[in-house]
Amino acid sequence: MHAGDVRYSSKKLLVSSIFIMLILLTISPIVNSENYFDNVSVTTNFPNGEKELHLLRVEHVLVLNAADDASTFNLRYVFPPDYQYQVPILLEILEDSTANILNYQIEGDVNEPNKVVNFTIGNMEKDESVLIHFSCWVLVKNHEYGDLPEYVKFPKKCELPEETKIWLSSTEVVQAKSFLIKHKASQLRGVSNNLVRFASEIAPFIKEHNYLLFVLQLNLGIFFSQDAITTLLINGENVGRSHLGCALFRANNVPARVLLALPDQTFWTQMHYMFEYYCPDYGWILIDPTRGKTPYEPRRQVINRVCYPEDEDDTKADYIIPLMKGEERWLWIDNENVYPHYVDCDEGSKSKMFSENEVITDSFTADYAFLLTQLVFHQYEQWLGENLVGENLMHFQNATCYQKQAVGDLCTSDDPFEYIYLMDKAYDEYKEIDF
Numbered sequence: 163m164h165a166g167d168v169r170y171s172s173k174k175l176l177v178s179s180i181f182i183m184l185i186l187l188t189i190s191p192i193v194n195s196e197n198y199f200d201n202v203s204v205t206t207n208f209p210n211g212e213k214e215l216h217l218l219r220v221e222h223v224l225v226l227n228a229a230d231d232a233s234t235f236n237l238r239y240v241f242p243p244d245y246q247y248q249v250p251i252l253l254e255i256l257e258d259s260t261a262n263i264l265n266y267q268i269e270g271d272v273n274e275p276n277k278v279v280n281f282t283i284g285n286m287e288k289d290e291s292v293l294i295h296f297s298c299w300v301l302v303k304n305h306e307y308g309d310l311p312e313y314v315k316f317p318k319k320c321e322l323p324e325e326t327k328i329w330l331s332s333t334e335v336v337q338a339k340s341f342l343i344k345h346k347a348s349q350l351r352g353v354s355n356n357l358v359r360f361a362s363e364i365a366p367f368i369k370e371h372n373y374l375l376f377v378l379q380l381n382l383g384i385f386f387s388q389d390a391i392t393t394l395l396i397n398g399e400n401v402g403r404s405h406l407g408c409a410l411f412r413a414n415n416v417p418a419r420v421l422l423a424l425p426d427q428t429f430w431t432q433m434h435y436m437f438e439y440y441c442p443d444y445g446w447i448l449i450d451p452t453r454g455k456t457p458y459e460p461r462r463q464v465i466n467r468v469c470y471p472e473d474e475d476d477t478k479a480d481y482i483i484p485l486m487k488g489e490e491r492w493l494w495i496d497n498e499n500v501y502p503h504y505v506d507c508d509e510g511s512k513s514k515m516f517s518e519n520e521v522i523t524d525s526f527t528a529d530y531a532f533l534l535t536q537l538v539f540h541q542y543e544q545w546l547g548e549n550l551v552g553e554n555l556m557h558f559q560n561a562t563c564y565q566k567q568a569v570g571d572l573c574t575s576d577d578p579f580e581y582i583y584l585m586d587k588a589y590d591e592y593k594e595i596d597f
Contacts, residue, residue: 216521218302220297230288231499235497236496242300248464249536249539254298267279336389338408343394347410361441387487400451418437422492425452542592558592561592564588
């Protein structure tokens, strides 16, 4: 038998295996103590139709400076969560990193579904500068919101799921109880009781209102506080627009929350801010404050953090424009002598998202690839940074090697079958770890 025949037979066997597994998943629940599938999106067109799978990569260049001698410290940096239509695959530390990284782990943050990379960094001397250069690979199963109803009635507070109500709060930067905010929210809503229509009014408003003032600030290179009220008065950057959008929704008893993201833009940045609102009987719907559009497809960005009210009450000044206050944090350093070095996003610290490839496949293959990636990532997260030795270390190294091969194949392939095959091999290796 020729090599091509072997590969064709393997793919036929793989497709058959996928179909059988999905049938089993349908007729019997998976019993597991971990909430693997909390954020899995199941579509109604299974098994017919096609879906897009997108391989995205977030690249971070983080320069750390020491103002004085610093002993070993920890740096926590946001990491893409397993959230809605995205799932992380792998963290990759690039070879030009110069920091003395003693260990690193991916950890669950205080609030779900957020995750951070926790780096342990060795001693730094006064005036020393080091680099941590790393990439996060993410698989996205795109969703075009074709199933979003044209009309959704505004919910009463008592009708909202309990877990969404915390995003009705009025905070330091999302002043939902302000008279100015409530007045503008009432104007935009009018007499309509259609939440989807209201969202379509808010999205362009937060971008276009007082736009000449935004252009003036941009040309002068001076931005001020990015809270909702200030942004309502003089417009603002994407962070301020996100705060304003959230405030306008919350003033109408609709939960809304800020997201830290990196979108498909052509330039490097510090961090990007977007937001989403809760639509009853549907879920969270994304709004892009820079383009003024909603709904916004998940293939266009990687979500790095879902912000909670406590994040809104613990903001910082911009690293490049000090007068621009009110940004939710994306990194935390537990040594006061070490600080991130940002200059202008050409020099110094910076971040960017890259869209590496798009694959169109049938629904059940896309769903299986997504589900398998979730399972593999959970194992990867569990064992990364653990003190593995002997055969356990060998299995972990084999597994991560298969993950890297899977990512490399998906970067250039027009179908996901080799990716699925390699991720399945990675999962098998992880299951051999006996710790």
